[in-house]
Amino acid sequence: MHFRLVRYVTLTSLAFFLIAGGGLAYFYRSMSIDNMLRLQESSNVNLTRVFANNLWNAHFLPLLEETTATAAPDLGKNSRIQEIHRNTLELMRGSSTYKIKVYDLRGRTIYSSELKQIGEDKSANAGFVGASAGTIKTELVHKEKFSAFENVVENRDLIQSYIPQNDPKSGKIVGVFEIYSDVTPFLAEIGDTEQRLGVIVALAFGALYLVLFVIVRNAEKILKTQHRERELAQQQLAQSEKMASLGQLVAGVSHQLNTPIGFSLNNVTLAIDATRSFLLPLRVADRLAKLVRDTPPAERVILNMTEARQHVSSITVNEKDGEMIIEMLGDVLQGLEQMRELVENLLDFTRLDRAKVIDADINAALHTVVYVAKSAIPTRVQIIEEFGVLPAIECNPSQLNQVFLNLITNAAQSIPDAGTVTVRTKHERDHIRIDVIDTGTGIPADALPHIFESYFTTKPKGVGTGLGLPIARDIVRSHGGEIRVETAEGEGTTFTITLPLVARTASAD
Amino acid sequence: MTSATLSMSMPGSPTPPRSRVLCVDDEPNVLRALNWLLQKDFDVTTAASGHDGLKLVREASFDVIISDQRMPEMSGVDFLREARAISPRAMRILLTGYSDMQAILRSVNESEIFRYVNKPWNVADLPKVVAQAAEIARSLPEILSDPEPLEDAALVASAARILVIDDNPEVHAQAELAIGDLAEVLHTSSVLDALQQLQNGNISVIVTETRIGTVDSTRLIRLLKQRYPEIVTVVLAEESGADLVSSLINQGQIYRFVPKPIKSGYLKIILRSAIAKHEQLKQDPALLRRHQVEAVSEACTNAFEADLRSAAKAVNLDAENDSGGVKAAQGFGGFLRRLFGH
Numbered sequence: 001m002h003f004r005l006v007r008y009v010t011l012t013s014l015a016f017f018l019i020a021g022g023g024l025a026y027f028y029r030s031m032s033i034d035n036m037l038r039l040q041e042s043s044n045v046n047l048t049r050v051f052a053n054n055l056w057n058a059h060f061l062p063l064l065e066e067t068t069a070t071a072a073p074d075l076g077k078n079s080r081i082q083e084i085h086r087n088t089l090e091l092m093r094g095s096s097t098y099k100i101k102v103y104d105l106r107g108r109t110i111y112s113s114e115l116k117q118i119g120e121d122k123s124a125n126a127g128f129v130g131a132s133a134g135t136i137k138t139e140l141v142h143k144e145k146f147s148a149f150e151n152v153v154e155n156r157d158l159i160q161s162y163i164p165q166n167d168p169k170s171g172k173i174v175g176v177f178e179i180y181s182d183v184t185p186f187l188a189e190i191g192d193t194e195q196r197l198g199v200i201v202a203l204a205f206g207a208l209y210l211v212l213f214v215i216v217r218n219a220e221k222i223l224k225t226q227h228r229e230r231e232l233a234q235q236q237l238a239q240s241e242k243m244a245s246l247g248q249l250v251a252g253v254s255h256q257l258n259t260p261i262g263f264s265l266n267n268v269t270l271a272i273d274a275t276r277s278f279l280l281p282l283r284v285a286d287r288l289a290k291l292v293r294d295t296p297p298a299e300r301v302i303l304n305m306t307e308a309r310q311h312v313s314s315i316t317v318n319e320k321d322g323e324m325i326i327e328m329l330g331d332v333l334q335g336l337e338q339m340r341e342l343v344e345n346l347l348d349f350t351r352l353d354r355a356k357v358i359d360a361d362i363n364a365a366l367h368t369v370v371y372v373a374k375s376a377i378p379t380r381v382q383i384i385e386e387f388g389v390l391p392a393i394e395c396n397p398s399q400l401n402q403v404f405l406n407l408i409t410n411a412a413q414s415i416p417d418a419g420t421v422t423v424r425t426k427h428e429r430d431h432i433r434i435d436v437i438d439t440g441t442g443i444p445a446d447a448l449p450h451i452f453e454s455y456f457t458t459k460p461k462g463v464g465t466g467l468g469l470p471i472a473r474d475i476v477r478s479h480g481g482e483i484r485v486e487t488a489e490g491e492g493t494t495f496t497i498t499l500p501l502v503a504r505t506a507s508a509d
Numbered sequence: 510m511t512s513a514t515l516s517m518s519m520p521g522s523p524t525p526p527r528s529r530v531l532c533v534d535d536e537p538n539v540l541r542a543l544n545w546l547l548q549k550d551f552d553v554t555t556a557a558s559g560h561d562g563l564k565l566v567r568e569a570s571f572d573v574i575i576s577d578q579r580m581p582e583m584s585g586v587d588f589l590r591e592a593r594a595i596s597p598r599a600m601r602i603l604l605t606g607y608s609d610m611q612a613i614l615r616s617v618n619e620s621e622i623f624r625y626v627n628k629p630w631n632v633a634d635l636p637k638v639v640a641q642a643a644e645i646a647r648s649l650p651e652i653l654s655d656p657e658p659l660e661d662a663a664l665v666a667s668a669a670r671i672l673v674i675d676d677n678p679e680v681h682a683q684a685e686l687a688i689g690d691l692a693e694v695l696h697t698s699s700v701l702d703a704l705q706q707l708q709n710g711n712i713s714v715i716v717t718e719t720r721i722g723t724v725d726s727t728r729l730i731r732l733l734k735q736r737y738p739e740i741v742t743v744v745l746a747e748e749s750g751a752d753l754v755s756s757l758i759n760q761g762q763i764y765r766f767v768p769k770p771i772k773s774g775y776l777k778i779i780l781r782s783a784i785a786k787h788e789q790l791k792q793d794p795a796l797l798r799r800h801q802v803e804a805v806s807e808a809c810t811n812a813f814e815a816d817l818r819s820a821a822k823a824v825n826l827d828a829e830n831d832s833g834g835v836k837a838a839q840g841f842g843g844f845l846r847r848l849f850g851h
Binding site: 255324 | 536539541543582605606
């Protein structure tokens with residue numbers, strides 16, 4: 001079987017599992033992170049509010065006002081910074097917040113919990129730009145190294161939020177608050193869950209695959225068994241096809257044998273009887289001849305017929321009887337010749353013991369097949385041989401004979417009353433062409449596309465196996481040849497076989 | 510020539526004209542052989558084809574026609590059917606080396622042949638068969654034709670009794686349907702019951718299978734024809750073989766052999782013509798000679814008797830109280846002897 005079911009199922013399920021598992025993991029991760037971001041953002045906003053309540057009005061608003069005119073490098077020198085810093089640290093200690101920054105509307109850092117960053121210009125930062133326009137901007141960032149309040153932390157996942165801050169009186173945005181909070185543990189948990197999920201999914205898919213594997217392997221086993229059984233059945237049918245045509249052949253051949261046997265038996269029996277009647281005249285003639293030999297010339301002999309009279313007088317020799325015996329035995333000789341010819345043709349037809357592939361004269365093979373077929377087909381069908389001059393070709397004559405016999409008997413069977421089957425051969429360039437032309441009913445249009453299909457037959461059940469033509473085509477193809485059909489309903493059918501002069505493929509068994 | 514000299518040597522007795530035999534075969538060797546075999550006793554004419562044969566049949570009246578089956582253009586069966594139409598009095602013998610089932614069936618149903626002879630023929634027997642056929646043909650020189658199909662009224666008047674022997678109820682229903690009220694149909698599903706009916710007498714036509722249960726009923730057909738040649742036999746068979754049918758021709762002179770299933774219309778035609786045939790045979794018993802059969806061997810009779818005994822035993826086992834079965838089992842030989850005169 002060319003289709004390896006188990007292999008294909010394994011490959012496709014693996015690909016499917018990888019895609020589905022990966023997709024699931026990705027989906028889970030992005031969903032969890034989205035969730036976390038949203039959660040963290042609102043917590044950052046809340047935190048900001050805490051800071052704002054504690055620090056904004058009291059410290060940052062005045063700082064903002066005071067620093068409007070201060071040049072960037074000098075921002076850190078503002079007197080309020082120290083107090084703000086102290087308060088800030090107090091608020092942040094023990095929380096997951098690592099850093100806070102405050103920007104004025106020009107993007108300058110007026111405060112950072114990392115004091116040396118005060119004065120940096122962040123006006124081009126997308127987060128800042130967004131927040132200064134009134135939108136909270138949050139993103140997840142990974143930092144290899146990060147200076148937190150009191151120490152430097154490594155390898156951290158952080159949520160960075162830019163939150164606009166309003167003037168409590170006018171409600172206008174006056175600055176931007178930036179807050180970093182650590183989500184490394186959250187992310188680790190997500191990764192953890194993701195891994196666990198991966199294991200569960202892998203286990204589930206593994207179990208599913210195992211079940212599939214068992215089912216598919218069984219299915220494949222069943223398919224293989226069925227395939228074997230079908231092949232066996234086909235072989236048996238092919239065998240019975242052979243046997244059926246053999247049976248037909250045997251019936252025909254026995255008729256062809258019974259005819260010469262019949263008249264030979266008849267003639268020999270009659271000849272024996274007739275010869276017996278010559279025994280007495282021969283004995284009398286022999287005695288007479290002896291007497292003549294023993295008697296010197298010119299001497300007279302007197303025969304005493306008293307004793308022999310009765311016997312001798314009963315002799316009546318009809319000379320025609322002698323001729324009749326010769327004719328009878330002559331016919332017997334002809335009968336024997338007919339039987340010898342038949343046996344020879346039968347041997348030629350089967351060639352069971354001969355080399356499988358030989359240089360063969362196709363015309364001779366066809367003549368033999370025609371001879372054998374004549375005994376199996378109705379006598380109202382006439383077979384005409386129109387053979388051209390053919391070179392010998394390398395082939396398996398026994399197989400080709402089977403094909404020829406099949407085509408000729410098919411042709412004869414398609415003729416309801418009297419008709420002809422013409423077998424014509426021709427040498428054309430690099431191949432020989434064999435036509436089997438009948439004057440039968442033709443092949444109906446709905447049957448024509450199926451005639452070379454196995455088990456297709458228009459004959460009654462038990463008569464045709466539907467394998468004759470498929471086998472014929474296999475044999476012709478194994479010789480590197482082709483078989484074609486042309487048919488006209490009501491007029492007849494022509495099967496054409498072309499065989500290459502040089503065998504392209506060695507014929508199979 | 511030989512016999513001419515012989516007749517001259519006996520001038521006292523007038524020689525009856527010799528029977529005329531026509532042999533048809535496409536093989537000239539066969540024709541010559543038949544001529545050599547038969548020329549001593551018969552006036553032999555030969556033809557190499559059915560067409561030539563028909564020409565001769567139109568010109569002269571033959572007593573016996575022997576024909577090969579496998580011939581180009583016109584088959585033996587076709588030739589004999591035509592010959593029968595032209596010269597019904599001639600006895601027909603089909604001589605063939607090829608057991609073609611279709612041909613044999615047609616030889617029964619269409620050509621109504623006297624004997625079916627296989628090639629190679631028996632050199633001692635064939636002249637005897639021909640002589641018997643010739644003698645029958647000459648004893649009935651008048652032209653015979655098929656009996657006219659009977660009108661319904663005539664059919665009813667004939668009070669024909671049809672005995673159907675078959676273990677398949679469908680066949681009985683079909684027969685009943687085919688003949689309607691025009692004749693009495695007796696139904697039996699075993700050969701034992703059939704024998705009872707036959708003993709009651711007056712059966713015109715038998716419709717039978719070749720095998721009923723364990724009993725080979727073809728033996729019944731053969732035995733019956735010897736004793737009651739006027740009963741016309743129609744065989745409806747599930748299975749048929751060339752040898753079976755040819756032996757039923759030669760030993761049973763069956764009227765028709767039809768493979769099952771049979772179409773109702775066909776059965777109707779067959780039953781009507783079978784009744785007509787029976788009427789014809791009854792009115793002109795001389796005709797019975799035309800259906801003379803080959804002698805049935807002792808072995809056949811014995812085998813039939815053994816078959817019936819075991820069948821009767823089986824019936825007994827089935828229904829111990831069935832008096833019919835018991836009766837059939839007891840004194841069986843006597844029963845058969847009464848029936849068949851052995």
